[in-house]
Amino acid sequence: MINKKNNIYNIMLIIFKIFKKMPLLMFITFTIPFIGGVITFFTYTTQVEIINIIVSNSGEESWKVILSKVVHPLIIFTSIFAIQAISQALTNIFKNAMNTKVTLFFKSEIVDLMNKVDYEKFDDKEFCDKLERAKSVVGEHLVGIMQNLVSSISIFSSLLSIIWLAATSRYFIIVIVVVGMMVISLWLKLSTEVKVRKVGRELTFQGRMGDYLSNTLEDSNTIRELKIYNASNYFLDLWGGIITKQHRKRYDARRDEIRIGMIVTLVQTIAIFLVLLMLLNRINSSIEVTIGTISVLFMAMLSSGYKIMSLTWPLSKLYISSTKLYDLNEILKLKESLKEVKNLEEKKKDSLLPIEINSVNFKYISSNKNIINDLNLKIQKGEKIAIVGENGAGKSTLVKLILGQYKASNGEVLWNGKNKISSKPAVVFQNFIKFQLTLRENIALGNIEEYHNDEKIIETLKKCDLYDLYQELGGLDVTLGRLKDGGRQLSGGQWQKLAIARAVFKDADLLVFDEPTSAIDPNAELEIFNKLMKICKDKTGVFISHRFGWAKNADRIIVMDRGEIIEMGSHEELIQLKGNYYNMYNLQSSWYR
């Protein structure tokens, strides 16, 4: 049984996914450094050849004759170096291309999942945590993983070239000793490196805490307050305690590393000594073993120590960082299971109306009580409905059910007689988005097909009281917000009007406004509300607020309390009823008198 949390399993899974997506690019990116490393073997063989030529001719020939004999292997030697330099440059080019594609691929997979998954999933804490961790992997983290993979391949293949060189001695036991030395040293070094890194990771919270305390201690405002309470020493002790603890843990981990480092050096020295002994023993009995082979293999084995050290670095990093790949794999698995869920295809001609809510109960995943209780409501085509009620009454939840974002726990919601929503209404949410894009984009995102329809955009701006802003900006393509240097800052009210304009631009037959005027001052509020009523003249409008003043002009006012509709009717009817609406209306209107 495979442990799904196993780091290596998760790396393999991600590599497989990347390979499926971009087989050629991945093949090239991994193959070039591999070849670059393996051809080191030919630098060794030419070195062997050069040394052998020099040794065998040193007594008899003049230096010019020797030089003429080594010219050929020297040319091969420099050509291999040139090929390795080119392969290095090519690896960097392909690596960068692959990093960009990999980031784009996984990011779009996550965004796609977020679009497809039921809205309710975002109330599931476990899902949200997993999603956050998966998102954090994509980008820098994944790029780091790919870099480490490529570096590991390159170093690993250069180690292979040493094994290949050992194999040329035609003495099998030498290959075993060389491979054994490499495996043992790599395993020992890798296990300690992983241990040290794990300690580093465990210390990240302590590190952040230490930084926080250290910065706090140097902050003049904090010093002022700590001085009053005479508490600086407490903070100093807290900080001192943390850094001493960190130091001790790191020291323990490093002490192990030194011990293992000594064992590794011992293993390598013994292996080199053994190989040397075996080769010297065969020097007179075989033509395969020459001074050249011995000296080059000796130097190559010495350099393998350094290569193993440099391989443990990317490998241990790869191992540690791949713990996060588990979350990414889990999220991608969920995406696979949603493959069948096609993005809602907008059938603009399909009307959503009337909307019938029949005996609906609703409860959030994270809550154990009903937020909507046995609610019945019918919204007719062309109606303007105001939903009012105190904070937490369930107004926004009811709207989420109307929008089809959440499914009723009991009962049914029908859109034009169907239990599935087939087109999207236009909505202005309480926490609307301030897109740091141009004025045009902020409106056209409501209906991207009309992106170039300047006339319609300007008409919408006029309807939503934003024509002055448009004139002041001098065009539709001016960037809004803080992101761009010189970008135009807007007030909260202006941003809210933009969100309203975006919804109006959509041309939907149902418009929903969840607290559409909360950021707008009371004087402008009534004006905007009256405008919204006009905008919705031929449409159906659902307005939510816990302010009662502007609901007067709605065809029907729904008063909610604790998930139930407690009163329903026109303003006049509810005033006559002298119930909750009457009391709250009078109370709120007294604030403005």
Ligand SMILES: Nc1ncnc2c1ncn2[C@@H]1O[C@H](COP(=O)(O)OP(=O)(O)OP(=O)(O)O)[C@@H](O)[C@H]1O
């Ligand atoms: N995602 C959620 N998970 C769990 N409980 C929620 C969630 N969203 C809202 N609630 C709870 O449901 C109840 C109704 O919230 P809702 O937002 O529908 O009220 P509201 O009438 O729109 O309030 P307000 O006027 O403050 O916006 C509240 O008790 C709230 O805490």
